[in-house]
Amino acid sequence: MSDAARPLEGLFVVSIEQAVAAPLCTVRLADAGARVVKIERPEGETARHYDSTVEGMSAYFVWLNRGKQSVALDLKAGEDLALLHRMVARADVLVQNLAPGAIDRLGLSCDVIARKFPRLIAVNIVGYGQDTPYASMRAYDMLVQAESGICAVTGTAETPCKVGVSAADIATGMNAHAAILEALLARGKTGRGRIVEIAMFDGMADWMAVPLLHNEYAGRETSRYGLAHASIYPYRPYACRNGAVVVSIQQNSEWKRFCEVVLRRQDLFADERFATNAWRVANRTALDAEIEPLFAAIDREEAIRRLDEARIAWGRVSEMRDLSRHRALRRMEVELPDGKRITVPMPAGRPEGLGKTPTVPALSADTDRIRSEFAA
Structure with missing residues (x-):
């Protein structure tokens, strides 16, 4: 992809992110040319430590963090917190998926952002809507799949199952990405940013709309049929x-x-x-x-x-070994911190690729540069 085809070139994104949902959102922004600065704990974010499958790196981290800059900060330390605030003051987009209430304790509550950074698009990824009784609940992918009823309609007649990949996280990241693009279009018209809450449960509940409507309007429970459709046959x-x-x-x-x-x-x-x-x-x-x-x-x-x-x-019905050699599988190259190159599935909508091969950042690879660029 040429620079001219990178529509988010010049967009500055700060993301206090971990695991899957927020990183998936921001990797899509990075793919489109945005500068994404990933804020990590000094020991590295959660997904860096899930496994060491890909040349010593976590498969999750390699998948979701290409093209980003890594900055390791101790946000409990005044100097690092002040650095974060200086970055946010110049950012177009702030994304975070910390535990409920954590972003407020960092001095970046909705009220503060609306007052101090009126052009900022701030995306708060949470487990459950913050105006619901579940606001403070910890939320991980399988927990939200279970709570939303996804597992009730997935599996065999005897056994409910989760979806085999991180469906709740992936849906949340995609919803956050779409919300950011909408907010950017709106800011182009009004000059004002937007504060957006993206709840994992909301995404899964939306996916459950058809079984929910069948239940509420027909009194019919959607049964589990394994690898068969519940309401279309054969x-x-x-x-x-x-x-x-x-x-x-x-x-x-x-x-x-x-x-x-x-x-x-x-x-x-x-x-x-x-x-x-x-x-x-x-x-x-x-x-x-x-x-x-x-x-x-x-x-x-x-x-x-x-x-x-x-x-x-x-x-x-493909096995994993079949996917590796599937004739419809399009791949893209990613560079690891040590210079080795691997391939991952090409994201949908980008068959022409991303242009320059993106690099997965080593932990804290850009911290010194960022401290210099955003010095007080």
Whole structure:
């Protein structure tokens, strides 16, 4: 990506961040050209110590911190706290995901920011809305997944499960990123900044809107079906002689082609039990009893050939080793502090890359430079 294509070039972001949610937000800003100064504890932020998978560095940290500057500060010390305030005074954006109340104790409450830094866009990432009884609750990814009901609709009939990646953190970081871009557009019109609260629980509750609406308006609990859709059918994997293929039928025209071309059972399309999606969902057990033997009798390659002929969406259930060599996987290069280069998945929306290879910062790599630049 050329400098001209980096839309956030010149934007100055200060982030008191740790773990996943805030770093994911700010790495997207850095990818777009923003200068992101990451404030860490002297011993380094939490995610630096999760593991040592990638050439001695944490996989989480390598994923989320390319292109940033690392500054190690002891914010309980007056000199370092004063330095932070001088940085904030010149910043366009402040992002933080400290424990509830911690940012106030640093002298950067909403009231102070509104009074002293009216052009600043301040994003406070919290677990729960600060106007709710859960305001002071500690919130980590799996806890919020569990509290929001995500786990109630994920897993098998017998066992609720969390999503296998940090879904609550990732959603929160994406929501924070979008909120910052909106606030920048608004500031361009009004000249004023904005203070934004992004709650992890809010993001997960939003994702749960369909199960919630089904429950509140139809009195229906969304059941867990493993790798099958709860309210669209058939939308699940079927086992062939040499592997499984996931099939997705979302319209009655697709259902007709599926019966005629893939299953070669026009009688199923004529069966009133399966005439609509709602009826197919209600009669899924009977429907599977008809479909499963038909797939079991053919190879997966033949199933895919028929699905393609019928213009039916399908997919394979990939293992991690399959993702590594997936033909749709686009990668980008990242440089580690020791100069070694690795690849990570290319972020969505950037198929042309980021231009210069971004570097993952060593702990405190930029502290001396920042102290000099923002000297009292």
